[in-house]
Amino acid sequence: MADAKNTPRARGARRFQAPSRRNAIILAVVLVLVGGPLLNGLLSGYERTGGGEIAIVRNGGFFDNNRIRQVLDPGSSRTWIGLYSKVHKYPAQQRFYTITSKASQQEREGVDVVTVPSSDGVNMGIEGTLYFTLNLDHQTLKSFDDKFGTRKFRGVDGDSYFAWEGDKGWSAFLNQIVRPVIDNDLRSQINSFRCAELVSSCALVQNTAAADPLKPPAGGGQAQSNNANIAKVQHAINTSLAADLESTLGGKFVTNLHFNLVRVTLPEKVQDAVDRAQAAFAQVSEAQARVATAKAEAAANKARQDGYNKCPTCARIEELRALPQGITVYAPGNPNGALLPRR
Known part of the structure; x- marks a missing residue:
């Protein structure tokens, strides 16, 4: 009896099955290579924004351009943005930029204080906070993304980020683009005031001593109020900063600007001199008090003796x-x- 596996019919069945198996493998590979990206594109073709963010959507398909497709307002519902589109999300709420010597609160690493000279040549450290809001007008935001959303900025860690890449990217943008404008405005405004007009204790160590070396400077060595001058600095910065940022950035991309000047500090050596001067004036005051007490006692004794004589x-x-x-x-x-x- 002939072997059933070697019959013409069996050999034909095996030849038919071999191509079918190869075709199935090829089809599976094609589905993985083509269907996977297509499915991923379909799933990622929908996007939405949270309440504190606004998004710029750019085309990004294989055969598409990279132009801006649409804008998603804060708190949007799930929206079709097209296959392989790119989403640039920016903050839609009020933001702030802090300049402070406190490492846990600042935008940069290390000691982050703007050091600028006063009109009488004393270097002073300025600490403060700039509050602002990104302009949410669609056309303005599109222009902002064209200018600053398509390039990277170096962060404090040395890496480069896009402005829309989370907090690190946004901070990198502020440090490289906005911070120089703040520094320049602070330098311009502080340079129009004398040191003592912003830090009253500066008068203790400047070359304006009274004729009597035992007397404190004018005002009895007491700190004079400089709140009005600080308010003038803040107002001037708020006025000039808006115009300077618009000119530097090339558009009115930030609104509701307000700079709050938190603290003005003196260089370490100057502050040490102030401390020593204050201690010396305290000793002078104590000695003067003792002299006044002795004079009062002598006067009382004299008056008492005059009474006894009479x-x-x-x-x-x-x-x-x-x-x-x-x-x-x-x-x-x-x-x-x-x-x-x-x-």
Whole structure:
């Protein structure tokens, strides 16, 4: 009996099955290579924004351009944005940029204080916070994304980020583009004030000493109010910063600007000199108080003696009152004139 596996019919069936298996493998590979990206594109073709962000959508298909497709307003519902489109999300709420020596609160690493000279040449450290909001007008935001959303900025960690890449990207953008404008405005405004007009203790160590070296500077060495001058600095910065940022950035991309000047500090050596001067003036004040007390006591004694000279009887009465209680004999002029009773 002939082997059933070697019959013409069996050999034909095997030849038919071999191509079918190869075709199935090829089809599976094609589905993985083509269907996977297509499915991923379909799933990622929908996007939405949170309440604190606004998004610019750019085309990104294989055969598409990279132009802006649409804008998603804050808190949008799930929206079709097309296959392989790119989404650039920006903050839609009020943001702030902090300049402070406190490492846990600042935007940069290390000591982050703007050091600028006053009109009389004293370097002062400026700390403050800039509050602002990104302009959410669609056309303005599209222009902003064209200018700053298509390039990277170097962060404090040395890496480069897009402005829309989370907090690190946004901080990198602020540090490279906005911070130089803030520094320049602070330098311009602070340079129009003398050190003592912003930090009153500066008067203690400047070359304006009184003629009497034991006297403190004018005002008795007391700190004079400089709140009005600080308010002037803040107002001037708020006015100039808006115009300077618009000119530098090439558009009104940020709105509701407000700079809050938090602190003005002196260089370490100058502050040490101020501390020493304040300590010296405190010692002078203490010595003056002792002198005043001695003068008052001398004047009281003189007045008392004048009274005794005019009224000898009054002096004798005061003398008797000053005697200890319980004496038995009192003989003025005798060394043993006052005798106490025996016990």
